[in-house]
Amino acid sequence: MNNTLVAQNIEKYYSGKEKVLHQVSITIRSGESVGLIGESGCGKSTLARCLLLTQNIDSGSIVYQGTPVRATDRSSFKKYKGSIQAVFQNPTAALNPRIHLLNSLMEPLDHLNRRGWFYIKKNQHQRKEVAAQLLELVGLGPDLMNRYPHELSGGQKQRLCIARAISVEPNLIIMDEPTSNLDALIQSEILDLLRALQKRLDFSYLFISHDLPVVQQMCDRILVMRKGQIVDEYMKEELFDTMRHPYTQQLAKWYD
Numbered sequence: 001m002n003n004t005l006v007a008q009n010i011e012k013y014y015s016g017k018e019k020v021l022h023q024v025s026i027t028i029r030s031g032e033s034v035g036l037i038g039e040s041g042c043g044k045s046t047l048a049r050c051l052l053l054t055q056n057i058d059s060g061s062i063v064y065q066g067t068p069v070r071a072t073d074r075s076s077f078k079k080y081k082g083s084i085q086a087v088f089q090n091p092t093a094a095l096n097p098r099i100h101l102l103n104s105l106m107e108p109l110d111h112l113n114r115r116g117w118f119y120i121k122k123n124q125h126q127r128k129e130v131a132a133q134l135l136e137l138v139g140l141g142p143d144l145m146n147r148y149p150h151e152l153s154g155g156q157k158q159r160l161c162i163a164r165a166i167s168v169e170p171n172l173i174i175m176d177e178p179t180s181n182l183d184a185l186i187q188s189e190i191l192d193l194l195r196a197l198q199k200r201l202d203f204s205y206l207f208i209s210h211d212l213p214v215v216q217q218m219c220d221r222i223l224v225m226r227k228g229q230i231v232d233e234y235m236k237e238e239l240f241d242t243m244r245h246p247y248t249q250q251l252a253k254w255y256d
Contacts (some may be wrong), residue, residue, distance in 0.1 A: 002030045002065070004172050004204050005051070005084075010060035012046055012228075020046050022228045024060070028172060028204050035219030035236075036208045037251065043228040044208045048176045051206070052086055053077065065171075082112050085165035089177035091157035095149040101160060102145040105131045108167050134163040137200075138193060155186035162193065166201060173205045179214065191218060212251050224248050 005028045012021040020043050028034050038044050049055035051062065053069070062069045069080045085108070088094055095104055106127055132142040138159040149157060158178065165173050175194070179187040191214065198205060207218045215222055216236050224232035224247060232245035239252050 003063075004028050004030050004032075004065060006063040007051060008061050008063075010047065010050055010062075011058050012043075012050055012055070013058050020228050021050070021057075024225075024228070024230055026051075026206075026223060026230070028206055030171070030204060031198075031202050032204045032221065033198065033219045034204070034206050035215035035222040036206060036225060037212055037215045037222060038210065038225035040210055042225050044210075044225055045176055046228075047225075048086070048174050048206075048208055051174060052084060053080065082168060083171045084174065085168060085170040085172075086174045086176065087158070087161050087165050087178045089180055091154065091161045091181075092149065094161050095157060097149050100146050100148055101152075102127065102131050104149070104160065105134055105145065105163060105167065108164050112168050130167075134167055137166065137197065138163045139189075153186075154182055155190065158182065158190055159193065162190075162197070166197060166203075169201070170203055173203055174208070175205055176208045177210070178207075180209065180211065187214075194218070212254065224251070 005026075007027075008025045010021050010024040011019065013019050024043075024047060026034070026047075036044055036047070046055065050057050053062075064076070064080050064083070067076050067079070069076045096107075109130075128142075128145065131145050135142055135144060140156060140159055140163070144152070144156070149160075152160065178194070179190050182190060194205070195218065207215060209215050216239065219236060221233070221235055223230050224245060226247050232248040234241070234244065234248070238244070239248070244252065
């Protein structure tokens, strides 16, 4: 199994002094589902932003499919940004309230400018066909494409964000608390959708959450973060092994 992403010894400081991430290393293999569990404020979302290159790292390295990635290297940066997508906790904040859903769906493809898309993005009929296909993949009807975000429910908005993420056929999707703002029934539906899409489209994902039962359900391999450090790593069936880190054992008691 090939490595999609290898991040090594990532460190991040805030205000030049406060260390938020300390020597964090993570490997995500092709088609793999990896979980990152930890309490609120431990650095999970900061790591997500660093991996997405929306926040600079202070030291360490990120290698994507064997190529080092740097924000200053336009070639590697462009390839990386076109292959890594994200789904965040708050879908309302991720959607432009001023544009209808057709253009919102097409936005990632428009920005990516992949070969052949230049012609499609100027053809309204073809754009609608692509949008309808994406909406169908996430369980939404084509009648929604002329609506605005405020006309959707929270679950529909998150489905739309997932459709945007898969539109560019990414190799990796970073999911940062993607269901924590949803009620239990909608959360279950979104989790089922994400697993079905991964099976169908064969992407890897990093699923970040403070909710251990959800991470155990969604991921095969799980990393445990505490105070900006990875303190444990295990396959999901190994949760109750006696060799687990004390913090993981504490989480397991809540899970049990």
